[in-house]
Amino acid sequence: MSRSIRRIVILGSTGSIGRSTLEVVAASRDRLSVIGLTAHRSCQRLVDQARQFSPQWVVATDEQAAAEADWSGLPSETQLLVGLDGLRRVVSEAAVDIVVAAIVGSAGLTGAWHAVQNGKTLALANKETLVMAGPLVMAEAARCGATILPVDSEHSAVFQTLHAGRREDLKRVILTASGGPFRQYSQQQLEQVTVQEALNHPTWTMGPKITVDSATMMNKALEIIEARWLFGLEPDQIDVVIHPQSMIHSLVEFRDGSVVAQLSPPDMRLPIQYALTYPERMDGPATRFDWSRNFSWEIFPPDKTRFPALELGHEVARRGGTSGAVLNAANEAAVEAFLAGKIRFPDIVPACRSVLEHHHFDPSPSLDELWKLDAWARREIATWIGI
Ligand code: NAD
Ligand code: MG
Numbered sequence: 286m287s288r289s290i291r292r293i294v295i296l297g298s299t300g301s302i303g304r305s306t307l308e309v310v311a312a313s314r315d316r317l318s319v320i321g322l323t324a325h326r327s328c329q330r331l332v333d334q335a336r337q338f339s340p341q342w343v344v345a346t347d348e349q350a351a352a353e354a355d356w357s358g359l360p361s362e363t364q365l366l367v368g369l370d371g372l373r374r375v376v377s378e379a380a381v382d383i384v385v386a387a388i389v390g391s392a393g394l395t396g397a398w399h400a401v402q403n404g405k406t407l408a409l410a411n412k413e414t415l416v417m418a419g420p421l422v423m424a425e426a427a428r429c430g431a432t433i434l435p436v437d438s439e440h441s442a443v444f445q446t447l448h449a450g451r452r453e454d455l456k457r458v459i460l461t462a463s464g465g466p467f468r469q470y471s472q473q474q475l476e477q478v479t480v481q482e483a484l485n486h487p488t489w490t491m492g493p494k495i496t497v498d499s500a501t502m503m504n505k506a507l508e509i510i511e512a513r514w515l516f517g518l519e520p521d522q523i524d525v526v527i528h529p530q531s532m533i534h535s536l537v538e539f540r541d542g543s544v545v546a547q548l549s550p551p552d553m554r555l556p557i558q559y560a561l562t563y564p565e566r567m568d569g570p571a572t573r574f575d576w577s578r579n580f581s582w583e584i585f586p587p588d589k590t591r592f593p594a595l596e597l598g599h600e601v602a603r604r605g606g607t608s609g610a611v612l613n614a615a616n617e618a619a620v621e622a623f624l625a626g627k628i629r630f631p632d633i634v635p636a637c638r639s640v641l642e643h644h645h646f647d648p649s650p651s652l653d654e655l656w657k658l659d660a661w662a663r664r665e666i667a668t669w670i671g672i
Contacts, residue, residue, distance in 0.1 A: 289316070290315070290316060290317070290318050291316065291317050291318070291382045291383055291561065291562075292318050292319075292320045292380055292381055292382045292383070293306075293310065293317060293318065293319050293320065293321075293381075293382065293383045293384075293385060293561065294319075294320060294321035294322075294323075294375055294376060294378075294381050294383070294384045294385065295307070295319060295321070295322050295323070295385045295387060296323045296372065296376070296384065296385065296386050296387055296388050296393065296396040296397075296411075297323060297324070297325075297386075297387035297388035297389065297393070297411075298319075298322040298323060298324060298331065298334055298387070299324040299325075299327035299330040299331055299334070300387055300388070300389060300492050301490065301491050301492045301553075302385075302387035302410040302436065302492075302553060302557065303322075303324075303385070303387045305553045305554050305557055306385050306387060306557050306561075307319065307334060307337075307338065308554055308570055309554050309557050309558045309561060309569060309570065310338070310561075311337075311338075312569055312570045313558075313562075313567060313569065316562065316567065317561055317562075319338045319340050320340050320341045320342070320378075320380060320381065321340050321341065321342045321343070321344070321375040321376075321378070321381065322334055322335065322338070322340050322342075322343050322344070323343070323344040323345075323346060323371075323372050323375070323388075323396075324343075324344075324345060324346070325345070325346045325347045325350070325388075325392075326345075326347045326350040328345050328350055328351060328353075328354030328355075328356070329354065329355070331343050331345065332354075332355075332356065332358045332359055333358075335358075335359050335360055335363045336358060336359075336360055339360050339362055339363065340363055341362070341363065341364065341378075341380075342363065342364050342365075342366055342371075342374075342375045342378075343359065343363055343364075343365055343366070344365075344366045344367070344368075344371040344372050344375055345365070345366075345367055345368075345371075346367075346368060346369060346371070346372055346392075348367055348368050351365075351367045351368075369395060372395070372396050372399075373395070373396075373399050376396055376399045376400050376403060376405070377399060377403045381403075381405060382405070382406060383405065383406045383407075383408055383560075383561060384396065384397070384400035384405045384406070384407050384408070385408045385410065385436070385557070385560075385561075386400065386407060386408065386409050386410055386411040386414060386436075387410045387411065387436075388411055389411070389413075389492055389494050389495070390411075390413055390494060390613075390617050391413050391417055391610075391613060391614060391617065391659050393411030393413055393414055394411070394413065394414045394417055394418060397409065397411055397414040397422070398414070398418075398422065398425070398652070400431065401422060401425050401426045401429055401431040401433070402425060402429055402431075403429070403431075404429045404430045404431050405431055406431070406432045406434060407426070407431060407432070407433045407434065408434050408436050408557070408560035408561060409433055409434065409435055409436055409437070409515075409560075410436035410437060410557075412437050412440075412507050412508060412511040413507070413613050413617075415510065415511045415514045415515055415609075416507050416510045416511060416601075416609045416610075416612070416613045417609055417610040417613050417614075417655055417659070418609070418610065418652060418655055419510065419511070419513065419514025419515070419605075419609060420514060420605065420649075421651075421652055421655075422514070423514055423515070423517075433515065434559075434560040434563055435511075435515060435556070435560065436553075436556050436557055436560050437508060437511065437556070438534045438535075438551070438553060438555075438556045439460045439461060439508055439512075439534055439535040440508070440511060440512060440515060440516075440535075441534065441547070441555075441556035441559055441560065442461075442533075442534035442535035442536075442546070442547035442556075443458050443460075443512065443516060443535045443537060443547075444516075445547045445559070446535070446536065446537045446545040446546060446547050447516070447537055449537070449539075449545040450537075450539045450543075450545070454539045454540040454541070455522075455537060455538075455539060455540075456522070456538045456539055456540050457522045457523070457524055457537070457538045458512060458516065458518060458522060458523050458524070458535065458536075458537050458538075459524045459525070459526055459535060459536040459537070459538065459544075460505060460508055460509065460512065460523065460524070460525050460526075460535050461525075461526055461527075461528040461531070461533050461534060461535050461536070461584075462499075462502065462504075462505045462525055462526070462527055462528065462587065463486070463487060463488050463489070463499065463527075463528065463529055463530075463531045464502075464527040464528075464529055464587070465486065465487070465499045465500040465501075465502060466482060466483065466485055466486060466487055466500055467482075467483075467500055468527065468529060470591070471591075472591060472631075475591065475630060475631050476629065476630075476631055478500075478629075478630035478631075480623065480624055480626065483496070483497050483500045483623070483630060484496050484497070486499055486500070487529070488529075488530070488531035488551045489531065489551055489553075493624060494617070494620055497620045497623060497624065497633075498616070498620065500630070501592070501594050501630070501633050501634055502587070502592040502594045502595055503594040503597075503598075503616050503620075503633070503634065503637070505525050505587075505594070505595060505598060506594045506595055506597050506598025506599075506601070506612075507598065507613070507616075508598070509523050509525065509595075509598035509599060509602050510598055510601050510602045510609050510612075513602040520599055520602040520603045523599075523602065525587055525595060526584050526585065526586060526587070527583075527584070527585050527586065527587050528582065528583065528584050529583060530580075530581075530582050530583065531551040532548055532549070532550065532551070532580070532582055533546050533547075533548050533582065533584070534546075534547050534548065534549065534556075535547065548574075549571065549572075549573075549574070550571075550572040550573065550574060552571045552572040554569065554570055554571040555569070555571035558571065593634050593635075593638070594634045594637075597612060597634065597637065597638060597641070601641070604646070605648065606646055606647050606648040606649060606650060607644060607645075607646055607647045607648075607650045607654065607655065607658050608641060608644075608646065610650075610655040610656075610658050610659050610662070611640060611641050611644045611658050611659075611661075611662045612637055612641050612662075613659070613662075614658070614659040614660075614661075614662035614663050615636065615637040615640040615641065615662040615663075615665065615666050616633070616637050617663070618662065618663040618666035618667065619632070619633045619636045619637055619666050619670075620633060622666065622670050627670055628670050632670075636666055636669050636670065639665075639669060640662050640665040640666060640669065643665065644658060644661070644662065644665075
């Protein structure tokens with residue numbers, strides 16, 4: 286990336302990460318420029334973003350929403366494309382330096398995969414890409430000369446702190462977790478959790494799916510798997526600690542016992558900006574510490590009995606193969622069912638475990654096989670909950 290202005294495509298620009306990415310770009314217009322934006326159904330928001338950033342292309346991936354939307358407000362220099370073909374076309378354009386993968390769920394894999402195949406720099410927020418297909422994605426990135434830079438705050442922290450020592454001296458990685466809104470709930474209280482309570486995260490403002498994942502701690506399970514493939518770690522090198530303040534974003538421990546951490550107030554604009562400007566650092570809009578304040582930060586071990594998702598994360602990180610795609614799809618379907626009032630909060634993780642245990646495991650699946658299992662796991666969840 287030798288150009289002085291980096292040209293960016295944001296997949297999922299209307300979501301929480303997408304909007305934060307646009308705030309970073311708006312603050313650094315001399316260094317960052319948006320040339321493509323995609324959204325699924327939020328077409329009006331996409332038009333508004335196009336008016337502000339004048340990209341070359343906007344893509345609406347949901348063809349029906351695209352047909353019903355009013356595109357008359359699009360700037361004259363912006364071309365409208367529709368569907369997954371439009372998304373693939375924009376990602377593969379020669380003018381694109383960086384693709385920000387900010388679509389939620391397994392729907393994010395297609396664009397991320399295409400970016401990798403085209404040798405782009407992939408700023409990866411969509412952790413589901415690596416959960417589903419980590420070994421395939423990492424191998425394809427090596428083959429095609431693509432660089433994958435983490436946006437997930439914990440993985441950005443690990444990526445940054447790994448620079449403090451030699452890889453062969455790395456002992457372990459410690460991912461921090463806020464513990465979510467139900468950190469101190471008893472088993473009995475967890476039975477009563479409502480959708481509204483689950484959507485109320487104590488430290489981060491995020492899209493609904495990842496907010497529920499944080500409440501079940503499935504988010505941390507997915508992040509264990511993400512870290513395994515992204516950094517090529519052994520599963521038992523990845524630990525999780527609870528840190529309710531979300532100021533320490535993760536830590537790495539070296540052979541000599543030295544531990545290095547990355548800290549900042551919880552604000553996704555910082556890891557997003559780091560991925561967009563790497564290896565440089567720039568002034569930016571992210572919130573800063575006020576060092577004249579008193580701070581009190583806690584760290585303690587997670588309760589794996591009340592939050593059984595964590596164990597699933599380690600199991601899938603150890604097993605690999607088809608298990609990540611199955612866990613991911615089962616979780617997406619179970620979260621959707623919970624948000625629709627069809628299952629209770631404490632049923633989400635057992636439903637995922639049940640589907641995982643019933644699938645036909647393959648240690649080295651093709652991408653095609655993973656997509657088939659994604660669909661299968663969703664059907665299994667529907668059967669599990671009786672719909
Ligand atoms: P969100 O729900 O706020 O936004 C999702 C975006 O994806 C929207 O632009 C939407 O239009 C698009 N989208 C949804 N379904 C789609 C589909 N089927 N096809 C194409 N596009 C589709 O989600 P978010 O919170 O911004 O999270 C995005 C990704 O980033 C997730 O994978 C999440 O795990 C990850 N992440 C988010 C945060 C955060 O702070 N929000 C932090 C770390 C990682
Ligand atoms: Mg995270």
